[in-house]
Amino acid sequence: MSGRIIVLKFGGTSLGSAGRVRRAAARIAAHVSRGRRPVVVVSAAGRTTDLLVRRLSAVAPGGRPDAREADRALATGEDLSAALLAAALAGLGVPARSLRGGEAGVRAAGEFCGGRIERVDEGPLLALLESGVVPVVSGFQGARADGETLTLGRGGSDTSAVAIAAALGAECHIITDVSAVHDQDPRTDADARALAEIDPLALVVLAEAGARVVHPEAARRALADRVPLRVYAWWAPLSGRGGTRIRPAAALSEAA
Numbered sequence: 001m002s003g004r005i006i007v008l009k010f011g012g013t014s015l016g017s018a019g020r021v022r023r024a025a026a027r028i029a030a031h032v033s034r035g036r037r038p039v040v041v042v043s044a045a046g047r048t049t050d051l052l053v054r055r056l057s058a059v060a061p062g063g064r065p066d067a068r069e070a071d072r073a074l075a076t077g078e079d080l081s082a083a084l085l086a087a088a089l090a091g092l093g094v095p096a097r098s099l100r101g102g103e104a105g106v107r108a109a110g111e112f113c114g115g116r117i118e119r120v121d122e123g124p125l126l127a128l129l130e131s132g133v134v135p136v137v138s139g140f141q142g143a144r145a146d147g148e149t150l151t152l153g154r155g156g157s158d159t160s161a162v163a164i165a166a167a168l169g170a171e172c173h174i175i176t177d178v179s180a181v182h183d184q185d186p187r188t189d190a191d192a193r194a195l196a197e198i199d200p201l202a203l204v205v206l207a208e209a210g211a212r213v214v215h216p217e218a219a220r221r222a223l224a225d226r227v228p229l230r231v232y233a234w235w236a237p238l239s240g241r242g243g244t245r246i247r248p249a250a251a252l253s254e255a256a
């Protein structure tokens with residue numbers, strides 16, 4: 001089955017309104033109708049995580065909340081996105097189920113607010129795919145061996161998506177708020193060029209230099225685990241054309 005699995009990661013801006021959640025659901029449904037088996041990974045909508053950080057600071061002495069409770073609060077942003085998107089899919093007649101990171105098999109290690117993904121047990125996701133259900137997984141979180149939820153650091157949903165794709169032997173699409181990976185941040189540099197293709201190592205270099213579009217840890221994992229990536233915008237055609245392909249031996253080239 002692995003050849004037909006595709007991991008689709010929707011960033012916060014891609015889920016920032018009811019209309020965008022419905023468009024994300026339509027994109028997933030389009031993949032299902034083409035015979036693919038999507039596994040979906042979501043971020044918290046819009047500025048939700050920033051809001052949760054502010055709310056935690058407001059109730060904590062000295063603005064420093066207890067780390068365990070901070071992680072439980074922060075994880076709710078992704079959980080809400082997952083439930084909303086699964087509900088939108090059900091509304092389109094596509095069976096779907098929201099899962100927390102730990103429920104989806106994402107095993108994390110480390111401390112609260114600073115977890116790292118140790119491994120992904122593919123069993124729960126494969127079981128849902130086998131029964132024709134689209135798993136919609138909360139990114140940015142995993143479960144530690146003691147059952148506690150750990151978040152993975154800001155921007156960590158990209159890492160969730162790539163780790164899941166690596167475990168499933170699948171490609172991973174990162175759906176974001178820019179049309180492609182550019183050679184500079186297109187929001188601050190009017191001359192930024194969209195890249196049609198880029199080598200995975202070049203993506204690591206861009207990400208480590210601060211290009212937020214793919215988290216550096218996700219880029220490093222894609223390189224190490226040979227996960228093919230694509231990056232495009234939430235408003236891109238549902239046909240899936242355009243954006244940036246990240247694959248080994250791709251030359252840096254400008255998008256048409």
Ligand SMILES: Nc1ncnc2c1ncn2[C@@H]1O[C@H](COP(=O)(O)OP(=O)(O)O)[C@@H](O)[C@H]1O
Pocket residue numbers: 010011012013014043155175176177178180181182183184185186187206210211212213214
């Ligand atoms: N080289 C680059 N190419 C594309 N986007 C970039 C680059 N450098 C920085 N960015 C920024 O990355 C942002 C997308 O990342 P992010 O805000 O984390 O999106 P999401 O909400 O989808 O996770 C874009 O809005 C853009 O401003």
Ligand SMILES: N[C@@H](CC(=O)OP(=O)(O)O)C(=O)O
Pocket residue numbers: 010011012013043044049050077139140153154155156157158
């Ligand atoms: N919601 C988390 C995780 C994340 O990855 O978000 P996004 O995919 O929107 O960058 C954050 O804001 O850091």
